[in-house]
Amino acid sequence: xxxxxxxxxxxxxxxxxxxxxxxxxxxxxxxxxxxxxxxxxxxxxxxxxxxxxxxxxxxxxxxxxxxxxxxxxxxxxxxxxxxxxxxxxxxxxxxxxxxxxxxxxxxxxxxxxxxxxxxxxxxxxxxxxxxxxxxxxxxxxxxxxxxxxxxxxxxxxxxxxxxxxxxxxxxxxxxxxxxxxxxxxxxxxxxxxxxxxxxxxxxxxxxxxxxxxxxxxxxxxxxxxxxxxxxxxxxxxxxxxxxxxxxxxxxxxxxxxxxxxxxxxxxxxxxxxxxxxxxxxxxxxxxxxxxxxxxxxxxxxxxxxxxxxxxxxxxxxxxxxxxxxxxxxxxxxxxxxxxxxxxxxxxxxxxxxxxxxxxxxxxxxxxxxxxxxxxxxxxxxxxxxxxxxxxxxxxxxxxxxxxxxxxxxxxxxxxxxxxxxxxxxxxxxx
Amino acid sequence: xxxxxxxxxxxxxxxxxxxxxxxxxxxxxxxxxxxxxxxxxxxxxxxxxxxxxxxxxxxxxxxxxxxxxxxxxxxxxxxxxxxxxxxxxxxxxxxxxxxxxxxxxxxxxxxxxxxxxxxxxxxxxxxxxxxxxxxxxxxxxxxxxxxxxxxxxxxxxxxxxxxxxxxxxxxxxxxxxxxxxxxxxxxxxxxxxxxxxxxxxxxxxxxxxxxxxxxxxxxxxxxxxxxxxxxxxxxxxxxxxxxxxxxxxxxxxxxxxxxxxxxxxxxxxxxxxxxxxxxxxxxxxxxxxxxxxxxxxxxxxxxxxxxxxxxxxxxxxxxxxxxxxxxxxxxxxxxxxxxxxxx
Numbered sequence: 106x107x108x109x110x111x112x113x114x115x116x117x118x119x120x121x122x123x124x125x126x127x128x129x130x131x132x133x134x135x136x137x138x139x140x141x142x143x144x145x146x147x148x149x150x151x152x153x154x155x156x157x158x159x160x161x162x163x164x165x166x167x168x169x170x171x172x173x174x175x176x177x178x179x180x181x182x183x184x185x186x187x188x189x190x191x192x193x194x195x196x197x198x199x200x201x202x203x204x205x206x207x208x209x210x211x212x213x214x215x216x217x218x219x220x221x222x223x224x225x226x227x228x229x230x231x232x233x234x235x236x237x238x239x240x241x242x243x244x245x246x247x248x249x250x251x252x253x254x255x256x257x258x259x260x261x262x263x264x265x266x267x268x269x270x271x272x273x274x275x276x277x278x279x280x281x282x283x284x285x286x287x288x289x290x291x292x293x294x295x296x297x298x299x300x301x302x303x304x305x306x307x308x309x310x311x312x313x314x315x316x317x318x319x320x321x322x323x324x325x326x327x328x329x330x331x332x333x334x335x336x337x338x339x340x341x342x343x344x345x346x347x348x349x350x351x352x353x354x355x356x357x358x359x360x361x362x363x364x365x366x367x368x369x370x371x372x373x374x375x376x377x378x379x380x381x382x383x384x385x386x387x388x389x390x391x392x393x394x395x396x397x398x399x400x401x402x403x404x405x406x407x408x409x410x411x412x413x414x415x416x417x418x419x420x421x422x423x424x425x426x427x428x429x430x431x432x433x434x435x436x437x438x439x440x441x442x443x444x445x446x447x448x449x450x451x452x453x454x455x456x457x458x459x460x461x462x463x464x465x466x467x468x469x470x471x472x473x474x475x476x477x478x479x480x481x482x483x484x485x486x487x488x489x490x491x492x493x494x495x496x497x498x499x500x501x502x503x504x505x506x507x508x509x510x511x512x513x514x515x516x517x518x519x520x521x522x523x524x525x526x527x528x529x530x531x532x533x534x535x
Numbered sequence: 536x537x538x539x540x541x542x543x544x545x546x547x548x549x550x551x552x553x554x555x556x557x558x559x560x561x562x563x564x565x566x567x568x569x570x571x572x573x574x575x576x577x578x579x580x581x582x583x584x585x586x587x588x589x590x591x592x593x594x595x596x597x598x599x600x601x602x603x604x605x606x607x608x609x610x611x612x613x614x615x616x617x618x619x620x621x622x623x624x625x626x627x628x629x630x631x632x633x634x635x636x637x638x639x640x641x642x643x644x645x646x647x648x649x650x651x652x653x654x655x656x657x658x659x660x661x662x663x664x665x666x667x668x669x670x671x672x673x674x675x676x677x678x679x680x681x682x683x684x685x686x687x688x689x690x691x692x693x694x695x696x697x698x699x700x701x702x703x704x705x706x707x708x709x710x711x712x713x714x715x716x717x718x719x720x721x722x723x724x725x726x727x728x729x730x731x732x733x734x735x736x737x738x739x740x741x742x743x744x745x746x747x748x749x750x751x752x753x754x755x756x757x758x759x760x761x762x763x764x765x766x767x768x769x770x771x772x773x774x775x776x777x778x779x780x781x782x783x784x785x786x787x788x789x790x791x792x793x794x795x796x797x798x799x800x801x802x803x804x805x806x807x808x809x810x811x812x813x814x815x816x817x818x819x820x821x822x823x824x825x826x827x828x829x830x831x832x833x834x835x836x837x838x839x840x841x842x843x844x845x846x847x848x849x850x851x852x853x854x855x856x857x858x859x860x861x862x863x864x865x866x867x868x869x870x871x872x873x874x875x876x877x878x
Contacts, residue, residue: 107620127615131595132595132597133615134595134615134616135592135593135594135595135612135613136592136593136595137564137567137616138570138574138577138578138591138592140574140577140584143578161596171631172548172631172661172662172663173664173665174549174551174630174631174662175545175571175572175575175631175662176544176545177545177546177547177551177575177579177580178547178575178578179544179545179580180579180851180872181579181871183544187870188544188854191544192539192540193539193544194536194538194539194541194665195545196538196631197538197663198663198664199710200633200663202637209536211829212536213536213539216536219837220541222757232630234568234571234635235631235632237598238598238601238602238632238635238636239635263571264569264598265569266569266596266597266632267597267598267599268570269597270567270598282855298785332591348575387577419625448769475563475619476620478590479620492578517615517798
């Protein structure tokens, strides 16, 4: 039986992205949805999959039009209080080959609206692989629904089949949730942060820095509790995109609403964070004074290294970071990264190349490889970072670092170090 | 409106049922999907996912695989997995995607067997039916493929078909085995539940075959015809604490039990009286009693549940009956709510 497949950072960097081994390319092998990966490997599974994300518009409801199997795990969201907002139109075997269900959707929408004692702000219609294959024109179906109900109706495409396409489901749903915004007069000192379905941590310096540059109002979808607040998002002078999955939504907002966008990357290397803020300041015509945030984060890192520096970590990808960038940052700080469980892509290959220079023996695994069924720890690891890494090493302290609220910037670095410190100290107390 | 759900989340689908039967048999099971169906199975419908490892994978289909019908790629991936994991058999479980493109499962089975060198079974589920239909087909395919010869009957042995977490609410077979042993059997095996492929292959050695959910009935009939085995419908053993609680229930006029047929039968045997069973799942004439009925959907449930004074069923169904004024006894059904008896 084959052991879990891995390749060292040095070997992978030498081969180059074009020659990445098949075992690390998910489209070239079966997909192992291990307990470690469930919350990111299914567009409708845990966390913010398409179904939950589609309900980000305040006061909206969702009609899932699909075979029963696609909506089965929605019951998980009931525990989060979503059960009053989900409705289902189940498809039978004739529907999925003839597409006859399309004529029933407007009636189902009407039934949704009539069953509520309030008028929803929008009905999100979530469709799945079946309609991807049938080539359903969902925009047209939505217009029919609007004629029937008078309520704005928006498609949300849960097309797992297109996950590696230009517009994967999680990028598509980001466009959907901003699609109800209407053009209005933009206010020069207001901006939006786009990227996640939860907001950035309140104590991120990003807010302070934006305010210092004269931005009076920073809005995020996740902070909108009413539809009126939601509509204020289109007043922004610009959008800050902090997750590439929101780029398509930002491009659409630029086209429809005239709101330009600036893209930032979440990073954990202090000098890179500083550099990015400098560039952001230039783009906004301001000079950010990030000294105190930089110094504070640097002090936290140094304190952590002084206390725990001689440790080895395993870094996963169910974590609020790019696993390779995070591994690189930790290595630069002096922590040994023995193993990484991540998805190699063109964009993060640059981190692998750098990692290869300073930590050539770091082993890179793919969470999705069937061989991970046989995973056994064969390196020295003191702490796991990420939910998935914690799954592989249940006997080790784990910093999950995977909250719904999002870390960003220096604050993210501090939070990571604090979580790591807490996990290690908890272990010491045992 | 038919097939419209306002209160209840979708019930466990047929692909989950098929995977549940295959889960512990030691093969490679491939869900022929893009990733979402596997996420539903592994993340919700398979409670053993977190306690027992199984080579259950998603085919990771992409749109062009489906549009162009690239079965050869699927088989190549399966062969790679078999090369890496060296299992006794492979199984391919259908989802809506192969149903839309009319995948030829028979051809897929032949191609897979040729390429991997081990037996393959395919279960033509499509995600639109309920779990028991998937289980039913999986059991039947397994016995047809692997139970080849009549072995000498071993006295005092019993096998149980239709025991999965979806049917029973257990994540191990312990309670079922002890309940059947208490009836005088020395050796009891639940097929695919704390037992492997060997018991499927040697099914004809058992003195008695019990079917504890409707999903096992067709396989039971097949075994009866092929090996002249002694098959019998049996109530699904309930946990001791539920039996005690049910015994303590005071008669409340008309009682409705909403569960899979054999679990409902077990409840009926405990509480006595003339309770009827209503089920969203298969209603088999062999197991059903007078007055039992099938429930087609939420609308039908609301209509047929009228006038009952006591309902025994999964509490998550209660939302669908806002006008029910009678009592409710919570009896978890994993295929409905995803709750086991142990959590």
